Amino acid sequence: MRIGIMSDSHGNTMAVDQAIKKAGQVDVWLHAGDLIQDAEYLSIVTGKEVVHVAGNCDWPQNSVPEEILIEKAGHKIFLSHGHNYGVKRGNSDYYRAALAKGADVAIYGHTHVAEIDEKKNCLMINPGSVSHPRDGQAQSFMVLNFQGQEIKVEHFHI
Numbered sequence: 001m002r003i004g005i006m007s008d009s010h011g012n013t014m015a016v017d018q019a020i021k022k023a024g025q026v027d028v029w030l031h032a033g034d035l036i037q038d039a040e041y042l043s044i045v046t047g048k049e050v051v052h053v054a055g056n057c058d059w060p061q062n063s064v065p066e067e068i069l070i071e072k073a074g075h076k077i078f079l080s081h082g083h084n085y086g087v088k089r090g091n092s093d094y095y096r097a098a099l100a101k102g103a104d105v106a107i108y109g110h111t112h113v114a115e116i117d118e119k120k121n122c123l124m125i126n127p128g129s130v131s132h133p134r135d136g137q138a139q140s141f142m143v144l145n146f147q148g149q150e151i152k153v154e155h156f157h158i
Helices: 013-023 036-046 092-100
Strands: 002-006 028-031 048-051 065-074 075-080 106-107 116-118 124-126 140-147 152-157
Touching: 002 013, 013 036, 013 106, 013 140, 013 152, 028 036, 036 048, 065 140, 092 106, 092 124, 116 140, 116 152, 124 140, 124 152
Parallel strands: 002 028, 028 048, 075 106, 106 124
Antiparallel strands: 002 140, 065 075, 116 124, 140 152
């Protein structure tokens, strides 16, 4: 199973389109917030399931959760924008929350900086910003490729 991950698209549907094209075959997409409308656009243009959460720029949004725990490919994935866990100061609080929820994969955004952090019992993923990166790198997104219990993370720049 291949799961596409993006965050912080901020209305840049051209960047979303580029990510879709570059990702290749994806079974489901996860959007870690900022902007909900982009996640809805992603669903329309791909025809795929898109699981998404509200970010700090989506407030107030009562119909979309700020965090969610889902199961895909035998893994529990905790998805949140991350702003409620202070991820700009580091991912330690988010890591503890993910473990408390029983997740073995935790995905967040908000920082606009891509990160793959293989902590004990939980793979922490920030795909960066598909629209406005803050790390001097190109716009980015990621794809999780699940092969049994093994997870391969593919990091793409557009």
